[in-house]
Amino acid sequence: MPELPEVETIRRALKNGGRGAESILGQRVLESCLLWERTLAEPSSVEFQRRILKQEIKDLDRRGKFLLIRLSADTLIIHLRMSGDLIVVNHSKPVATHDRLWLGLESGQRLAFNDTRKFGRAWLVADPQKVVGGLGPEPLEDHFTPQIFHQSLHAHRRQLKPLLLDQTFIAGLGNIYTDEALHMAQLHPLIISNSLDTSQSKRLWSSIRRVLQEGIERQGASIDWVYRGGDFQNYFRVYQRTGEACLRCGSPIVRITVGQRGTHFCAKCQPPPE
DNA sequence: ACGAGCGCCTGTCGGC
DNA sequence: TGCCGACAGGCGCTCG
Numbered sequence: 001m002p003e004l005p006e007v008e009t010i011r012r013a014l015k016n017g018g019r020g021a022e023s024i025l026g027q028r029v030l031e032s033c034l035l036w037e038r039t040l041a042e043p044s045s046v047e048f049q050r051r052i053l054k055q056e057i058k059d060l061d062r063r064g065k066f067l068l069i070r071l072s073a074d075t076l077i078i079h080l081r082m083s084g085d086l087i088v089v090n091h092s093k094p095v096a097t098h099d100r101l102w103l104g105l106e107s108g109q110r111l112a113f114n115d116t117r118k119f120g121r122a123w124l125v126a127d128p129q130k131v132v133g134g135l136g137p138e139p140l141e142d143h144f145t146p147q148i149f150h151q152s153l154h155a156h157r158r159q160l161k162p163l164l165l166d167q168t169f170i171a172g173l174g175n176i177y178t179d180e181a182l183h184m185a186q187l188h189p190l191i192i193s194n195s196l197d198t199s200q201s202k203r204l205w206s207s208i209r210r211v212l213q214e215g216i217e218r219q220g221a222s223i224d225w226v227y228r229g230g231d232f233q234n235y236f237r238v239y240q241r242t243g244e245a246c247l248r249c250g251s252p253i254v255r256i257t258v259g260q261r262g263t264h265f266c267a268k269c270q271p272p273p274e
Numbered sequence: 275a276c277g278a279g280c281g282c283c284t285g286t287c288g289g290c
Numbered sequence: 291t292g293c294c295g296a297c298a299g300g301c302g303c304t305c306g
Contacts (some may be wrong), residue, residue, distance in 0.1 A: 280303085287296090290292105
């Protein structure tokens with residue numbers, strides 16, 4: 001599912017309660033069960049079971065698309081990749097079909113990492129930097145300024161779409177929010193990054209932030225067969241709207257493939273580079 | 275430095 | 291109805 005707004009929505013629900021569950025803060029882990037080996041990136045299954053036991057959930061943070069569950073001694077880091085979700089259910093409920101890893105909490109609740117396509121990953125580490133240290137800036141933080149963004153764009157000579165999807169360049173954008181941000185900024189996905197002038201860079205900077213903020217306010221997007229609570233999918237301007245009218249100019253939305261990803265844009269509002 | 279192609283997985287949808 | 295390919299919110303790897 002998960003781009004920044006969806007991960008942020010899950011983080012808030014786990015921390016403050018929501019999506020039909022209580023907060024997991026302050027709970028101690030009494031039991032753990034790994035149902036798909038490859039879901040656990042680190043450490044070994046045996047060490048994981050031993051180490052996580054009795055640790056208390058102290059806080060929940062997010063870095064890009066990574067969820068950081070701060071425990072007494074370690075951090076449990078989760079990346080949901082394409083189809084992952086984190087759900088809190090009562091322990092009396094049966095384990096769900098695609099649950100890959102779950103933790104039994106002292107409240108009698110179970111925190112389940114459900115992931116149909118098995119691309120998701122979990123790490124239990126003492127130092128989170130080991131996992132998230134290479135990420136680019138957080139787009140919604142104050143120190144991510146238009147000036148810094150413009151300089152970064154000019155430090156590369158890459159097509160905008162693949163560059164924005166590169167998590168070492170900027171953290172948290174995925175296929176949906178990238179297409180939406182480029183449309184809002186009226187920039188074609190194949191424009192070369194260092195050709196943007198300062199006003200175009202600033203437009204892209206503010207579009208990225210606005211789209212992400214809007215996604216968070218709408219509690220993310222729920223698409224495909226999984227309901228996730230958010231309704232941002234009803235407000236897409238280009239994503240999955242191939243052939244439909246651009247909300248700005250009325251021209252049909254076009255779909256091309258860029259870096260093996262479906263890419264949606266308005267051919268009139270987002271003219272191609274020469 | 276950069277882009278293309280592929281692998282990892284399961285499921286849905288549309289065309290024939 | 292059944293089969294088959296295309297496609298899906300991600301990312302790490304190789305190879306030019």
